[in-house]
Amino acid sequence: MTLKGRTIVEGYCKAEALVSTKPISFLGEVDLSDGKIIEKNHDLCGKYVKSKVLCFPHGHGSTVGSYVLYSLAKKNLAPKAIVNQIADPVVVVGAIIANIPMIDQIDIKQIRTGDLLEVDANNGLVKILKRKER
Numbered sequence: 001m002t003l004k005g006r007t008i009v010e011g012y013c014k015a016e017a018l019v020s021t022k023p024i025s026f027l028g029e030v031d032l033s034d035g036k037i038i039e040k041n042h043d044l045c046g047k048y049v050k051s052k053v054l055c056f057p058h059g060h061g062s063t064v065g066s067y068v069l070y071s072l073a074k075k076n077l078a079p080k081a082i083v084n085q086i087a088d089p090v091v092v093v094g095a096i097i098a099n100i101p102m103i104d105q106i107d108i109k110q111i112r113t114g115d116l117l118e119v120d121a122n123n124g125l126v127k128i129l130k131r132k133e134r
Helices: 064-074 089-098
Strands: 002-004 006-009 012-019 053-056 081-084 102-104 116-120 125-130
Touching (some): 006 089, 081 089
Parallel strands (some): 012 053, 053 081, 081 102
Antiparallel strands (some): 006 102, 012 116, 116 125
């Protein structure tokens, strides 16, 4: 299955999906020291964003979140790509300065945590290469 969206930050990767139904704030919800989601009421609490294609509806929160995303990238703890339904300016700036491929306008309900994805942000495409068994 191939999903077509809009390129926000160009790039390419293949990685496992980490999917949330909830928005993410990189300031306060993601631990800067290890990339773990620490917000207790978040559906990804306890999961690590490192080396994943992080799929979530949209970002929220402080503009400092952009720098948290950049800091995660500098420590090799960042996601390999970000896929959103609606791009949030804070996440966009973070993805740009951290050089993380990013696509929005994707129906993330089509993607499951554990799916193997190919993200071609140069062309705005997300391909589900292998489905995670339920």
